[in-house]
Amino acid sequence: xxxxxxxxxxxxxxxxxxxxxxxxxxxxxxxxxxxxxxxxxxxxxxxxxxxxxxxxxxxxxxxxxxxxxxxxxxxxxxxxxxxxxxxxxxxxxxxxxxxxxxxxxxxxxxxxxxxxxxxxxxxxxxxxxxxxxxxxxxxxxxxxxxxxxxxxxxxxxxxxxxxxxxxxxxxxxxxxxxxxxxxxxxxxxxxxxxxxxxxxxxxxxxxxxxxxxxxxxxxxxxxxxxxxxxxxxxxxxxxxxxxxxxxxxxxxxxxxxxxxxxxxxxxxxxxxxxxxxxxxxxxxxxxxxxxxxxxxxxxxxxxxxxxxxxxxxxxxxxxxxxxxxxxxxxxxxxxxxxxxxxxxxxxxxxxxxxxxxxxxxxxxxxxxxxxxxxxxxxxxxxxxxx
Numbered sequence: 001x002x003x004x005x006x007x008x009x010x011x012x013x014x015x016x017x018x019x020x021x022x023x024x025x026x027x028x029x030x031x032x033x034x035x036x037x038x039x040x041x042x043x044x045x046x047x048x049x050x051x052x053x054x055x056x057x058x059x060x061x062x063x064x065x066x067x068x069x070x071x072x073x074x075x076x077x078x079x080x081x082x083x084x085x086x087x088x089x090x091x092x093x094x095x096x097x098x099x100x101x102x103x104x105x106x107x108x109x110x111x112x113x114x115x116x117x118x119x120x121x122x123x124x125x126x127x128x129x130x131x132x133x134x135x136x137x138x139x140x141x142x143x144x145x146x147x148x149x150x151x152x153x154x155x156x157x158x159x160x161x162x163x164x165x166x167x168x169x170x171x172x173x174x175x176x177x178x179x180x181x182x183x184x185x186x187x188x189x190x191x192x193x194x195x196x197x198x199x200x201x202x203x204x205x206x207x208x209x210x211x212x213x214x215x216x217x218x219x220x221x222x223x224x225x226x227x228x229x230x231x232x233x234x235x236x237x238x239x240x241x242x243x244x245x246x247x248x249x250x251x252x253x254x255x256x257x258x259x260x261x262x263x264x265x266x267x268x269x270x271x272x273x274x275x276x277x278x279x280x281x282x283x284x285x286x287x288x289x290x291x292x293x294x295x296x297x298x299x300x301x302x303x304x305x306x307x308x309x310x311x312x313x314x315x316x317x318x319x320x321x322x323x324x325x326x327x328x329x330x331x332x333x334x335x336x337x338x339x340x341x342x343x344x345x346x347x348x349x350x351x352x353x354x355x356x357x358x359x360x361x362x363x364x365x366x367x368x369x370x371x372x373x374x375x376x377x378x379x380x381x382x383x384x385x386x
Contacts, residue, residue: 141167
């Protein structure tokens with residue numbers, strides 16, 4: 001990553017939004033020497049954000065994790081407010097409100113005239129192209145996407161998403177900022193944006209198809225996934241992200257895809273859960289029930305299906321990663337590292353591919369593609385022998 005760039009010192013950071021991601025970004029940045037202005041949606045939200053912040057800071061001081069000088073600095077250099085106007089002198093503003101294009105466009109329309117002419121404004125959106133909500137701003141060259149992953153402290157990966165208008169000065173300031181906060185990044189044009197989430201889309205869609213077709217229950221699929229592929233089951237993951245967030249994201253990711261039939265069962269299932277207000281962990285129920293802090297019971301996987309389901313999902317995952325690599329977004333090594341950080345695995349898709357063998361993966365995918373006709377199974381050209 002570039003570390004020495006001709007950019008002025010970054011001192012003042014703004015954060016908009018006190019939901020899950022806005023709060024997590026704030027707490028991560030609070031350990032660095034920035035002046036932080038955190039804008040909450042309402043006075044109630046401001047109070048509900050301020051009180052825990054002060055309590056956590058006091059606990060860290062009593063525990064000896066920080067000293068008095070740090071506490072004094074952080075208190076003097078933290079402003080939790082409801083007023084956008086208090087972001088006026090920010091070097092970078094990070095927007096982290098809900099995944100709503102109209103709401104983001106309205107926010108940026110209000111924010112743009114309030115800040116300095118050289119303030120960089122970045123959206124933490126996980127699925128909406130930045131150009132969709134900056135059509136009416138006066139300084140499009142200072143806008144970009146800055147997609148952190150939850151929890152920020154433990155996910156050392158950030159996606160920088162640029163538009164056709166994003167200027168080099170904005171990109172360089174974001175690079176410098178990420179270097180200061182010690183986060184690894186990949187840079188994507190918005191046409192290839194949110195590549196890490198997109199890599200797992202086919203995996204998620206096929207996992208849901210197994211459920212929709214009655215082959216397996218979510219608990220059974222998640223047991224297979226956790227034993228053979230990832231630390232977290234696919235349905236557990238969607239519940240953790242939030243079913244409403246997943247639904248809007250899948251809509252955005254599949255908007256321009258021709259093979260909608262493959263994704264429709266997942267879209268319909270997520271839509272049904274949203275209508276039932278089963279939004280995942282945050283609402284107490286999603287694919288699983290979490291009422292009264294009760295954890296769901298893991299089902300035993302079915303041995304007769306484990307091999308075929310696991311093989312299919314692993315090959316889909318590897319194939320999606322190779323298809324992403326075809327786009328020359330970043331190096332194989334950087335992609336491998338980014339995916340490992342995102343999913344918390346020791347081995348990335350390319351290491352798995354080397355262990356399994358391209359020939360075996362190609363055979364599996366070719367058979368599935370010929371059987372189903374779905375493009376998701378069409379093998380990447382990088383899996384085929386030269």
